Amino acid sequence: MSTDVAADGRRTFKLTLAYDGAAYQGWQRQPGRATIQERVEAAVCAVTGEQAAVHASGRTDAGVHALGQVAHVRARWRLPPETLLRALNANLPEDVAVRRAEEAPAAFHARRDARRKTYFYQVYVGPDRHPFWRRFALHLRRPPDVRAMRAAAAMLTGRRDFRSFVAHAGAREDTVRTLYFLRVLDARCGLRIFACADGFLQHMVRALAGTLLQVGAGRAPPAAVREILAARDRGAAPASLPPHGLFLWRVDY
């Protein structure tokens, strides 16, 4: 990757971040609230002595986790990116960490340049609750019908209008996205529902996962998702799942 130093001496760094979202009101800075962005910007300020905005590939909602959120920052920093990584981690709380730091072209923009994002939603399946999953997975008592979920998932992928799966969409907002895949992985203690798209609308992954779980519970046939899509109305789809099972897994450029 070629690198640039801007006329003002600033370099652009691409940061890959992991965070446990439980204690935060999401990514985006909000006055008087604990947010990931505010924590990362405070660490950048502590390390570089400058107030610099840190832009992520997208906001994650309150309570949502990340394993591979990507953000960029433009800073006057002359040492190698690895040194920046160490310095930032020394100034971040324990539940937020920079996992990778790379120098990027001056024009790199974490949000605008993102080509696709992948989230997963984690479900713990067992008759009784489990102390080690409670913060990172939805608890289902009965195993869902994974085959039915997969049949429904296949009908949701592709380039579609996902208006029925958006928390709040203005009438003129473009709610068409390309869902590259929606996969249900059977893990040892539950499920992981992976969703990969060129972009996600607010609450979209949680609404898609909630819809698949309704199908998995036998409360709707797989084909019902066609009608939900066609309705283009949030009221047509089941409720969104809670945030604590959701992980932003990776962002591709």
Add this chain to the structure above:
Amino acid sequence: MSTDVAADGRRTFKLTLAYDGAAYQGWQRQPGRATIQERVEAAVCAVTGEQAAVHASGRTDAGVHALGQVAHVRARWRLPPETLLRALNANLPEDVAVRRAEEAPAAFHARRDARRKTYFYQVYVGPDRHPFWRRFALHLRRPPDVRAMRAAAAMLTGRRDFRSFVAHAGAREDTVRTLYFLRVLDARCGLRIFACADGFLQHMVRALAGTLLQVGAGRAPPAAVREILAARDRGAAPASLPPHGLFLWRVDY
């Protein structure tokens, strides 16, 4: 398993418990402190209306976790054990759960009848800290030499005097135990060190794991563990590892 009802109408229940130990001062009840035992006994009292002692297979220290701690309680309870399980879980905090409840013979005793216990100590290996491992694993920046650790582990198994691995042992205390196995498992993101014995002394697993990691870091050759064992002196062995990586995995009867 045959079951008995004692003359006082009490039945004996074997409970298998999981807990996230982070918020607790260990298993054992202590006045004015949050302990697992106190929480479980409070749940038993809420459910049965009686104050009954809940005896575990052994104490776990402050901050130590459990996936399969076993305890027994004698209570006047006429419904099936599954109903007791549900009722207890409804009265336990989120970080403690009964995973299994079974009726046991009247004489069953979780500590005295335990034949062997297995713990594992979890280590996350990576150049930078990880927000999702911080509460459940020790962080090592460099991968240890697993082969050397395994060579050392082989010299520690068997019936031996583990005095060098005990936090506080009186001169007359019996510190001989049989270590059935001490295994180093290479997992995707780190290691798990499993230790199975007929009983463990205070801090013994954490001292054994700490010793293996010293060998793995090249600070001592595997054969050094023979001298440590022979010394019969806590000062001869490396420091115990912190509690948050330790899990009581299972107890066999």
